[in-house]
Amino acid sequence: MSKRTLDAFLLPSKRCKRSSSPLLEQSSESPSTHDSYPFPISALPFNLDAHILPASKRINNLKDLDILSFTPFIQRSASHTLFEFLRNELPWYRVEYPAHNRIVKTPRFTTVFGIDDTGIFAGDGSIVENPRFYSTQILKVYKCTPRPIPSCLLRLKRYVEKATGEKFNFCLLNYYKDGDDSISYHSDDEKFLGKNPCIASLTLGESREFLMKHKGDSSVKWKTNLVSGDMIVMRGTTQARWLHSIPKRKFAGGRINITFRKAIVRGGTENYNQYNIGSGNCKVFKIMRKLIYSLSMEWKADEDAMLNVLTPEEKPLPSHIIDTVPIAVIGGSGFYSFDALTPVAKLEISTPWGSPSSPITIAKTASGTPIAFLARHGPGHTFSPSTVPYRENIAALKSLGVKIILAFSAVGSLQEEISPGDFVVPTQVIDRTKGIRPSSFFEDGLISHVSFADPFCSDVEEVIDSVRVDGLKIHSKKTLGREVTLICMEGPAFSTRAESNLYRSWGGDAINMSCLPESKLALEAEISYGMICMATDYDCWRDSEDIVTVDEVTAVMTGNVMNAMKILALLLAKCERGLTKGLGEKRKGQMKFSIATKSDFISKAAKEKIAFILPGYWS
Ligand SMILES: CSC[C@H]1O[C@H](OP(=O)(O)O)[C@H](O)[C@@H]1O
Numbered sequence: 001m002s003k004r005t006l007d008a009f010l011l012p013s014k015r016c017k018r019s020s021s022p023l024l025e026q027s028s029e030s031p032s033t034h035d036s037y038p039f040p041i042s043a044l045p046f047n048l049d050a051h052i053l054p055a056s057k058r059i060n061n062l063k064d065l066d067i068l069s070f071t072p073f074i075q076r077s078a079s080h081t082l083f084e085f086l087r088n089e090l091p092w093y094r095v096e097y098p099a100h101n102r103i104v105k106t107p108r109f110t111t112v113f114g115i116d117d118t119g120i121f122a123g124d125g126s127i128v129e130n131p132r133f134y135s136t137q138i139l140k141v142y143k144c145t146p147r148p149i150p151s152c153l154l155r156l157k158r159y160v161e162k163a164t165g166e167k168f169n170f171c172l173l174n175y176y177k178d179g180d181d182s183i184s185y186h187s188d189d190e191k192f193l194g195k196n197p198c199i200a201s202l203t204l205g206e207s208r209e210f211l212m213k214h215k216g217d218s219s220v221k222w223k224t225n226l227v228s229g230d231m232i233v234m235r236g237t238t239q240a241r242w243l244h245s246i247p248k249r250k251f252a253g254g255r256i257n258i259t260f261r262k263a264i265v266r267g268g269t270e271n272y273n274q275y276n277i278g279s280g281n282c283k284v285f286k287i288m289r290k291l292i293y294s295l296s297m298e299w300k301a302d303e304d305a306m307l308n309v310l311t312p313e314e315k316p317l318p319s320h321i322i323d324t325v326p327i328a329v330i331g332g333s334g335f336y337s338f339d340a341l342t343p344v345a346k347l348e349i350s351t352p353w354g355s356p357s358s359p360i361t362i363a364k365t366a367s368g369t370p371i372a373f374l375a376r377h378g379p380g381h382t383f384s385p386s387t388v389p390y391r392e393n394i395a396a397l398k399s400l401g402v403k404i405i406l407a408f409s410a411v412g413s414l415q416e417e418i419s420p421g422d423f424v425v426p427t428q429v430i431d432r433t434k435g436i437r438p439s440s441f442f443e444d445g446l447i448s449h450v451s452f453a454d455p456f457c458s459d460v461e462e463v464i465d466s467v468r469v470d471g472l473k474i475h476s477k478k479t480l481g482r483e484v485t486l487i488c489m490e491g492p493a494f495s496t497r498a499e500s501n502l503y504r505s506w507g508g509d510a511i512n513m514s515c516l517p518e519s520k521l522a523l524e525a526e527i528s529y530g531m532i533c534m535a536t537d538y539d540c541w542r543d544s545e546d547i548v549t550v551d552e553v554t555a556v557m558t559g560n561v562m563n564a565m566k567i568l569a570l571l572l573a574k575c576e577r578g579l580t581k582g583l584g585e586k587r588k589g590q591m592k593f594s595i596a597t598k599s600d601f602i603s604k605a606a607k608e609k610i611a612f613i614l615p616g617y618w619s
Pocket residue numbers: 331332333334376377384385408409410411491512513514515550553
């Protein structure tokens with residue numbers, strides 16, 4: 001099985017005939033290795049030859065400005081796949097360095113590869129003097145350890161060199177993880193680049209504004225919106241006479257910028273490594289990369305899902321969400337962010353009931369379906385199960401047009417056969433919350449009594465029950481041959497032994513604290529809601545050594561992330577396909593049978609408020 005990220009998995013396979021120009025898989029080249037790399041860097045698993053567009057436009061109508069603009073240089077959809085690949089495969093650094101008695105924190109991730117013109121890498125990775133270098137300098141040991149350009153970036157460098165007629169020896173990359181990351185006004189005019197350096201800058205991922213102003217006259221300005229796949233080449237006196245910046249931008253998703261440069265002397269290598277790798281460790285993305293790597297190595301394709309994903313469109317992702325978002329994922333304990341798909345926006349939504357637990361992240365699958373992600377307890381787990389703003393969460397998702405919710409939850413097992421690490425798909429709930437959570441959208445003289453006989457949408461339940469992951473036990477109506485009952489308790493303390501045994505005597509299979517009122521509110525909002533539970537412990541009914549602790553819940557959850565991601569990839573593909581066949585429509589229009597209050601008695605304010613989740617009922 002070839003190596004795939006979640007995005008790549010959702011892209012059409014070679015067998016999918018509907019794709020006009022898919023990224024063809026490249027014959028398997030080994031990863032690049034070097035003593036200076038923190039881990040081997042994968043080769044490009046796809047061939048970009050058919051996705052390079054070398055036509056450019058020259059912009060030199062302002063004084064001292066000379067820019068070649070390629071819009072785009074790499075076709076849009078291929079550029080997003082490349083973004084995902086580089087974000088996951090490269091070692092990224094958040095460099096901090098001392099300057100003027102303070103610590104400067106670089107507001108973006110960076111990484112750099114290359115060596116200045118005085119040195120070259122020999123076949124064994126050692127550095128030798130460049131015989132073509134005309135200086136009489138004798139190669140001294142570098143203070144830093146230069147890193148050779150890995151094969152994935154060498155391929156890109158060759159495309160760029162061919163299109164520009166220039167030669168480069170460095171790839172310096174910036175990763176702006178979201179709109180809070182930025183770079184202030186500067187110019188790339190270091191002496192070690194020589195006079196009038198040529199710098200090629202390639203954008204991948206989210207679009208960002210690129211601002212330029214003249215050094216001598218700041219009223220002379222130029223700006224452009226750099227979209228994924230675009231490349232600008234700054235030449236001539238551009239660096240000497242102009243400054244450029246990427247300002248912060250609210251709600252922007254991730255963007256990678258690759259600059260190709262040519263350093264002439266050794267000082268260039270020292271400088272680039274000091275400011276873009278630093279002396280710290282590469283954090284965050286190394287960990288994520290490992291997770292995705294091992295996940296994709298073990299990947300077993302769901303053939304059905306593979307053949308039915310839609311062709312990705314050849315258009316840039318919009319910087320703001322204009323489409324509706326049909327599918328949402330709610331992450332529970334231990335599942336606070338959704339990194340496997342590229343985020344395209346972060347939305348702060350306010351509802352008539354207030355704000356949700358966290359900003360809602362929007363990502364898109366390869367076929368372009370937007371997916372919303374919301375962390376139930378907040379990104380830092382700051383809401384207890386009793387204080388989660390459930391109404392705000394469901395209302396915010398509904399306002400985006402969400403039809404299907406896939407809700408994840410960490411649960412205790414109440415049955416011997418459900419071991420920690422197993423997944424459970426509940427079909428029934430017993431409410432053991434204490435009435436302190438607002439559990440209905442209907443108030444203020446607008447009364448509704450909806451049937452909660454089926455707390456989960458049977459269509460979504462069926463989809464969840466249809467996916468299987470090798471080595472993972474899933475307990476469901478199908479495997480157990482009966483209803484699967486979840487107890488939802490108030491908490492925050494876990495149950496007493498007497499309670500735990502009582503729940504077992506009631507036929508409880510699993511226990512959590514957060515299914516309610518979430519599933520009830522989803523029903524009121526006519527959203528098809530299903531829950532995927534991950535068993536983390538045996539609660540306290542079994543014997544004294546087995547008493548549940550948060551540490552245990554977190555540890556099991558951490559070990560389970562890979563299974564959650566695998567299930568999620570399959571579920572998203574199935575739900576996406578299901579949308580075209582009516583999945584997510586089952587509860588539509590159902591609420592009209594539940595409203596008890598006569599229309600004339602409902603206040604205008606109450607109608608307006610409820611229209612946020614049920615638009616059109618009284619319009
Ligand atoms: C952290 S242990 C108890 C906590 O875990 C579950 O959270 P979630 O359902 O959001 O995964 C359980 O419901 C409790 O809120």
